[in-house]
Structure formats: C-alpha cells, structure tokens
Amino acid sequence: MSDNLLYTDLSTYYDIMCADIDYQAQSDTAHRLWQVFGNQGKKHLDLACGTGPHIRHLIDRGYHSSGLDINQPMLDIAQHHCPEAQFSQQDMCDFRVDVPVDFITCFLYSIHYNSSVIKLQECIRHAHKALTTGGVFCFNAVDKNKIDNYSFTSHTVEQDGNQFVFSSRWYYCGSGEQQALKLSIHKTTLNVTEKWQDEHCMVAVSFEELLALLSPYFEVHVFEHDFEKLVPFSGSTGNALFTCVKITA
Structure with a gap:
C-alpha cells in the first residue's frame, strides 16, 4: 500500500488499533508541561490529530482546541468525537491558522510524518508562526x-x-x-x-539535528519519554519529549 492509504482505508479501525495507548496520560503530561512553560492562554492546536483523542481530553480540561490532519476520514471521526472543536485537512509542514494559538501538540511520534528534513524545518517554522508570544510546541520524537x-x-x-x-x-x-x-x-x-x-x-533525525532545527525559533526543554513524571532527558534513550517555548516574534 502507498503512504497513508492504510490509515485512510482503516480509519474505522484506527481507535482499536491504538487501544493500548494511554491518551489520558499523554494529555495529562501535555497539560503539566503547559502549566510549567505556557503563557496561560488556552487556544490549542493538535497536529496530525487523527481521530481526536488528545483533543477530547484537553477540551475536557478547558482548552479551546482545534486539530488538523492530512486524512479526511480521520477528521470526520474526530469531529464526531469532539463536536466543539474545529478541524481542517492540512499538511502539517505547510499549515495555516486563522488566529494564533497558545499551545501546539503533536504526539504518537507524528512529527516524523514530515517526509524530509526540509519539510520538518518548514513544520517547525509554521508552528512557530502559529504560536502566540510565549506559546509552547510539545511533541515526542525518536532518535534515528x-x-x-x-x-x-x-x-x-x-x-x-x-x-x-x-x-x-x-x-x-x-x-x-x-x-x-x-x-x-x-x-x-x-x-x-x-x-x-x-x-x-x-x-529520520538525531536529537542533535532536531535541536539544531528548533533552536533558532524556540527555547527547548527535553524530557524522558515518561508520561508518569517529568524527568530531564539523560541522553541514554532513543525517545524523548520536546517542549519548545517561542522566544522570537
């Protein structure tokens, strides 16, 4: 199958495909990171939102959430799960928002869906542009x-x-x-x-390469890939949580 075709054809099964994922714990961790590093604004955008489980949990915490994904069948399910939210079919390497947001998330390693380093750099640039001053971009990644x-x-x-x-x-x-x-x-x-x-x-990027892409736009804090507690990244593992605070206009 070609890229993304499986997700489109099996969008009905996506939620059971991800049944072992603790979306609540991931969303709670995102909220804690926002509490520590955020600017107190609650406009939230989820990149590669899929069927919207992170959005559902964050709306329940009081966020004003929206989501984007490249696959419309996934967005249709997300809209059903989260009727309060706004969704748009966009590629995260070239997305636009009508109003700047305070908090951007991108979990399930979806940041890697950018197909090249250039595309990843564009995604980072667009995330920076979409954020308010002091806004936070939070995602998880794997070191190649x-x-x-x-x-x-x-x-x-x-x-x-x-x-x-x-x-x-x-x-x-x-x-x-x-x-x-x-x-x-x-x-x-x-x-x-x-x-x-x-x-x-x-x-595919190393964490050193990823930090180099982020540093012109963000103050970057890296944590262990642990959704139970926030622990500074030791450098010994291949998965991490990146919390990026917008530092330039």
Missing part, C-alpha cells in the same frame, strides 16, 4: 541513531466477533534522512484472516 530495527510492539483486540492483531516497528538503514514505520494488521473473523501491511516513509 537509537532505533533497534528488530524491536516491535504488538497487541490484540477483540471487537464485534473479530480479532485484531496490530504490530508496528521502526526501521532505519543507518544513513540518510528517511526512516520507516512498518505496520501490520491481522483481522480474523470466523477463522478467516485478512492481512494488511504498510510502510510509511518518515523523516
């Missing part, structure tokens, strides 16, 4: 130099008589600015199994 090509996550979900097995893993060849997210879905109904395989090309 720490990717284990043989490590994967997998979980099984039962729904309406169907069994789903979802698996995903990162792959990086060791050079260049592209890595892959490899996805696999097995759906079994009455002992008949359907299989989907997909590979998404994504931007």
Whole structure:
C-alpha cells in the first residue's frame, strides 16, 4: 500500500488499533508541561490529530482546541468525537491558522510524518508562526541513531466477533534522512484472516539535528519519554519529549 492509504482505508479501525495507548496520560503530561512553560492562554492546536483523542481530553480540561490532519476520514471521526472543536485537512509542514494559538501538540511520534528534513524545518517554522508570544510546541520524537530495527510492539483486540492483531516497528538503514514505520494488521473473523501491511516513509533525525532545527525559533526543554513524571532527558534513550517555548516574534 502507498503512504497513508492504510490509515485512510482503516480509519474505522484506527481507535482499536491504538487501544493500548494511554491518551489520558499523554494529555495529562501535555497539560503539566503547559502549566510549567505556557503563557496561560488556552487556544490549542493538535497536529496530525487523527481521530481526536488528545483533543477530547484537553477540551475536557478547558482548552479551546482545534486539530488538523492530512486524512479526511480521520477528521470526520474526530469531529464526531469532539463536536466543539474545529478541524481542517492540512499538511502539517505547510499549515495555516486563522488566529494564533497558545499551545501546539503533536504526539504518537507524528512529527516524523514530515517526509524530509526540509519539510520538518518548514513544520517547525509554521508552528512557530502559529504560536502566540510565549506559546509552547510539545511533541515526542525518536532518535534515528537509537532505533533497534528488530524491536516491535504488538497487541490484540477483540471487537464485534473479530480479532485484531496490530504490530508496528521502526526501521532505519543507518544513513540518510528517511526512516520507516512498518505496520501490520491481522483481522480474523470466523477463522478467516485478512492481512494488511504498510510502510510509511518518515523523516529520520538525531536529537542533535532536531535541536539544531528548533533552536533558532524556540527555547527547548527535553524530557524522558515518561508520561508518569517529568524527568530531564539523560541522553541514554532513543525517545524523548520536546517542549519548545517561542522566544522570537
């Protein structure tokens, strides 16, 4: 399948595909980071929002949230989940907002959906432009130099008589600015199994490279990838939370 086709075709299954993700904990962490670093404004934008689970939790915390995603079927579901929010079909490397926002989030490593370093740089520039003074851009990322090509996550979900097995893993060849997210879905109904395989090309950067892209626009604080507590990044792991405070107009 071509890039994003699996997400479009299986948008109905996206929420069960992500059933093992603790959206509440991620949203709570985003809120804590906003409390520490934010400018007290509550206009919020979620990049690559998918079906809107982070938006739902942040609206429930009092944020005035909006979201964008490149896939309209996902946005249709998000609008159903979050009727109070505004959604738009846009590419996050070239997005616009009508009114500046105070807080931008981009979780599930979706920042890597920018297809190249140049596109990632454009995404960062547009996020900076979209924020109010003192606004915060918060996202998680993976360091290309720490990717284990043989490590994967997998979980099984039962729904309406169907069994789903979802698996995903990162792959990086060791050079260049592209890595892959490899996805696999097995759906079994009455002992008949359907299989989907997909590979998404994504931007690969080291954390040193990412900090160099961010530093002209933001004061950057990096934390361990821990949604239970805020711990400064030690540099020993390959996943981290980036909290970026707008420092220039």
